[in-house]
Amino acid sequence: MNKNSILKRWGRGIIKNKKASFGLYFVFSLIGLSIFGPLFTLDPTAFLGTPLSPPSLEHFFGTNGQGQDVLSQTIAGARQTLLVAFTTGFFVVIIGAFIGGAAGYYGGKVDDFLSLIINVFLVMPGLPLMVILASWLPPGPLTLAGVLILTGWAWNARVIRSQMMSLKGRDFVLAAIISGESNSRIIFVEIMPRILSLLASSFIGASVYAIGAQVGLEFLGLGDVSTVSWGTNLYWASNDLALLTGSWWTFVPTGLSIALISFSLTLINFGIDEVTNPRLISEKNWKKELPDNTLNNGVTPVVRKNV
Amino acid sequence: MSKNLISIKNLDVKYITNKKPVHAVKDVSFDIKKGEIFGLVGESGCGKSTVVQSIIRTLNPPAIITNGYIKYNNKDILSLSVSEVRKLRWSQISIVMQSALNALNPVLTIKEQIIDVFITHKGMSKFEAVEKSKELLELVDIDRDRLESYAHELSGGMRQRVVLAIALALTPPLIIMDEPTTALDVIIEREILLKILELRKSLDFTILFITHDLNLLLEFADKIGVMKKGELVEVDITKKIKLGGEKEYTKKLISSLPSASGKRGIEFFPEPNLPSKTGIPMLEMKNINKEYLIGGFFKKKTLHAVKDFSLRIFKGEIIGLVGESGSGKSTIAQLITRLETQTSGSILLNGTDLKRNRSKNVSLGYRKKVQMIFQDPFGSLNNIHNVYHHLSRPILRHNIVPKIKLEKYIYKLLESVELSPGKLFAKKFPHEMSGGERQRVAIARALSVKPDLVIADEPTSMLDVSIRMDILRILAKLRNEHNVAILFITHDLASARYLADRIIVLQNGKKIEQGIAEDLIQSPKELYTKQLIAAASPGWLENAILEQ
Numbered sequence: 001m002n003k004n005s006i007l008k009r010w011g012r013g014i015i016k017n018k019k020a021s022f023g024l025y026f027v028f029s030l031i032g033l034s035i036f037g038p039l040f041t042l043d044p045t046a047f048l049g050t051p052l053s054p055p056s057l058e059h060f061f062g063t064n065g066q067g068q069d070v071l072s073q074t075i076a077g078a079r080q081t082l083l084v085a086f087t088t089g090f091f092v093v094i095i096g097a098f099i100g101g102a103a104g105y106y107g108g109k110v111d112d113f114l115s116l117i118i119n120v121f122l123v124m125p126g127l128p129l130m131v132i133l134a135s136w137l138p139p140g141p142l143t144l145a146g147v148l149i150l151t152g153w154a155w156n157a158r159v160i161r162s163q164m165m166s167l168k169g170r171d172f173v174l175a176a177i178i179s180g181e182s183n184s185r186i187i188f189v190e191i192m193p194r195i196l197s198l199l200a201s202s203f204i205g206a207s208v209y210a211i212g213a214q215v216g217l218e219f220l221g222l223g224d225v226s227t228v229s230w231g232t233n234l235y236w237a238s239n240d241l242a243l244l245t246g247s248w249w250t251f252v253p254t255g256l257s258i259a260l261i262s263f264s265l266t267l268i269n270f271g272i273d274e275v276t277n278p279r280l281i282s283e284k285n286w287k288k289e290l291p292d293n294t295l296n297n298g299v300t301p302v303v304r305k306n307v
Numbered sequence: 308m309s310k311n312l313i314s315i316k317n318l319d320v321k322y323i324t325n326k327k328p329v330h331a332v333k334d335v336s337f338d339i340k341k342g343e344i345f346g347l348v349g350e351s352g353c354g355k356s357t358v359v360q361s362i363i364r365t366l367n368p369p370a371i372i373t374n375g376y377i378k379y380n381n382k383d384i385l386s387l388s389v390s391e392v393r394k395l396r397w398s399q400i401s402i403v404m405q406s407a408l409n410a411l412n413p414v415l416t417i418k419e420q421i422i423d424v425f426i427t428h429k430g431m432s433k434f435e436a437v438e439k440s441k442e443l444l445e446l447v448d449i450d451r452d453r454l455e456s457y458a459h460e461l462s463g464g465m466r467q468r469v470v471l472a473i474a475l476a477l478t479p480p481l482i483i484m485d486e487p488t489t490a491l492d493v494i495i496e497r498e499i500l501l502k503i504l505e506l507r508k509s510l511d512f513t514i515l516f517i518t519h520d521l522n523l524l525l526e527f528a529d530k531i532g533v534m535k536k537g538e539l540v541e542v543d544i545t546k547k548i549k550l551g552g553e554k555e556y557t558k559k560l561i562s563s564l565p566s567a568s569g570k571r572g573i574e575f576f577p578e579p580n581l582p583s584k585t586g587i588p589m590l591e592m593k594n595i596n597k598e599y600l601i602g603g604f605f606k607k608k609t610l611h612a613v614k615d616f617s618l619r620i621f622k623g624e625i626i627g628l629v630g631e632s633g634s635g636k637s638t639i640a641q642l643i644t645r646l647e648t649q650t651s652g653s654i655l656l657n658g659t660d661l662k663r664n665r666s667k668n669v670s671l672g673y674r675k676k677v678q679m680i681f682q683d684p685f686g687s688l689n690n691i692h693n694v695y696h697h698l699s700r701p702i703l704r705h706n707i708v709p710k711i712k713l714e715k716y717i718y719k720l721l722e723s724v725e726l727s728p729g730k731l732f733a734k735k736f737p738h739e740m741s742g743g744e745r746q747r748v749a750i751a752r753a754l755s756v757k758p759d760l761v762i763a764d765e766p767t768s769m770l771d772v773s774i775r776m777d778i779l780r781i782l783a784k785l786r787n788e789h790n791v792a793i794l795f796i797t798h799d800l801a802s803a804r805y806l807a808d809r810i811i812v813l814q815n816g817k818k819i820e821q822g823i824a825e826d827l828i829q830s831p832k833e834l835y836t837k838q839l840i841a842a843a844s845p846g847w848l849e850n851a852i853l854e855q
Contacts, residue, residue, distance in 0.1 A: 180674035
């Protein structure tokens with residue numbers, strides 16, 4: 001591959017893109033923090049000081065109702081939350097690519113059968129199913145990821161199926177069929193790279209969804225409350241009546257972290273959009289150069305210098 | 308000397324992009340006199356459409372006009388206000404677009420679209436407008452009852468007439484025609500042009516005619532402007548252009564026009580060799596029928612795309628399959644490449660009948676023998692992968708050469724389609740090459756597995772005129788070198804004449820006529836073939852007017 005490969009160009013574009021690199025920076029620092037942070041912080045489950053004491057030099061983010069250090073809890077919580085989020089994102093994309101890809105590519109009876117399965121999962125009410133499954137299965141991060149994948153994959157499969165259907169009739173696919181390529185190679189080497197941006201943004205979209213849903217379930221007490229994650233942090237904060245007692249420091253750090261990671265992931269998504277669809281950037285550029293009254297009136301703007 | 312209706316001076320149009328602005332039109336100046344037919348010719352992307360769209364200022368940003376004047380009746384269009392431009396459009400200058408299906412709104416009837424013009428511009432009542440619309444339709448030879456039709460209920464030619472009628476609605480002094488006949492079959496193209504010329508006589512308008520087809524302009528334009536890469540290379544009266552013009556580029560364009568009548572004029576083609584047609588044909592199609600089920604859930608119709616078609620291809624032979632769009636020629640290509648399965652009939656390879664498999668289960672052995680070159684070289688190459696990938700895959704899949712020799716084989720292959728040095732081109736990606744280069748890669752890919760038969764489905768129709776002949780020449784050369792049979796599918800009888808040994812003429816899925824190429828051109832038997840030949844010969848328009 002030389003430097004003119006489209007994939008490499010996208011890679012370079014993402015790094016150069018302000019939104020995407022900003023998002024990537026935050027996501028990677030949070031991931032780094034969640035991996036290495038717990039080595040340097042206090043034990044998040046130990047009773048360390050007066051419960052509900054406000055931020056101080058000893059405890060930067062104060063302590064919660066159990067006398068645990070909020071900073072340590074926030075950092076330790078990132079680990080499980082992000083793990084569940086990215087696992088879910090990964091499997092949602094993989095399952096979607098396999099099932100949606102096969103349904104779209106083969107068509108006919110294969111499509112009828114796979115579409116039936118996809119549709120069944122689509123019409124299942126996701127939230128109640130999630131609540132029931134999460135409360136019925138043994139609580140834990142694995143259960144959470146499983147539940148989220150089960151309720152989340154179908155939509156993505158549907159999107160990939162429709163993309164596949166539009167691409168499979170293209171000449172380059174027909175050319176590959178005629179040259180004798182095997183079906184799996186056509187799907188994964190010829191077609192999938194063409195929808196890489198879609199796969200990447202599905203991954204990010206699914207991860208953001210997984211963070212929200214996971215925190216929601218845990219907040220309702222449907223996760224394993226003995227582990228430390230952002231969802232359980234909020235669950236305990238609510239149990240300790242943090243709002244009534246005015247102890248904002250027990251939920252604000254976690255809440256901000258959730259907002260920050262979702263925001264960063266969404267920024268990456270915007271970045272991917274701009275890089276793979278250059279029109280979005282150039283629109284910004286030409287809007288800057290033209291006088292306002294010439295925009296969007298259906299008449300070609302004239303900018304003559306020597307008139 | 309009549310005065311200039313429109314006069315363009317030093318026009319510059321730029322597109323703002325992320326990097327440098329693209330200079331789409333550079334310093335273009337020309338005048339059109341009242342009553343003239345001015346033809347603007349150029350290859351795709353040369354800026355000819357940008358020029359005409361600047362005249363009525365319909366280009367949207369990022370396009371901006373950065374320099375020059377466009378004077379219409381001595382008034383500069385570029386300094387008019389938005390509302391003045393709107394008034395000018397349609398009442399003074401109207402435009403006929405290329406694709407009539409896209410120019411008409413599919414969810415409105417023809418009536419609603421025509422009366423709209425009268426009501427907005429002339430303030431007519433609805434009743435008056437409908438009456439006017441009926442007259443207008445009759446003017447372009449469409450029955451007045453068709454006013455209630457939707458666009459999809461009309462044929463391509465009729466749709467183009469409706470678009471023409473809408474452009475004529477306010478009898479504007481200038482009508483811009485942007486490739487109005489490109490999407491049409493040659494015979495219908497001829498009817499539409501005759502109609503335009505006839506109407507021009509009675510309504511007296513000036514025409515600015517845009518096309519990529521210089522042959523067409525030579526038939527009826529008074530003056531021709533040749534554009535290349537945003538610049539106007541040459542403007543002259545048609546007579547002088549016909550003789551070759553002054554500029555190198557014009558000469559090249561003129562010399563690359565094959566003709567379907569007269570003597571076989573182009574030397575660099577090898578004379579057709581007629582392989583002995585004895586023994587078992589390499590590929591045979593016997594009484595092939597293909598039906599498609601179309602329509603919705605309740606109203607199913609069958610479309611009979613190919614009717615009782617038989618064909619025998621011998622080794623090393625080039626057969627030209629000539630037909631217009633909808634004649635079933637692409638379906639035949641899909642049947643031979645087994646992307647589709649025939650409804651009835653059989654396909655024999657070297658005398659053995661092939662089972663009717665689905666396209667995804669066809670044997671590797673068959674794939675090795677029959678290869679295909681597609682119409683659109685950009686679509687048929689995957690822009691994720693480089694040239695090396697495209698060529699190496701089929702070679703490895705079919706074990707054509709051992710892995711160690713692969714690289715050299717690919718370079719040689721690229722050089723045989725005149726892409727040299729092969730090493731350089733192997734590294735390129737599709738988007739780094741021109742259309743002609745991409746098509747050569749597609750040819751190399753088809754030949755990489757040493758097939759017995761290559762199906763070339765309109766391999767030149769998406770390419771610029773000046774390089775079409777090169778591609779045909781390469782195909783002819785490769786046939787001689789590899790002794791490969793080629794089924795050359797085209798709508799252009801003239802190019803089939805030069806490349807093919809035998810020609811088969813197809814209409815509505817049926818074989819109309821077949822014969823040795825030169826014989827068929829010189830003495831066609833069927834009326835349809837005669838019409839096709841007439842429409843592809845110089846001077847046809849004049850002859851047609853004389854006939855009338």
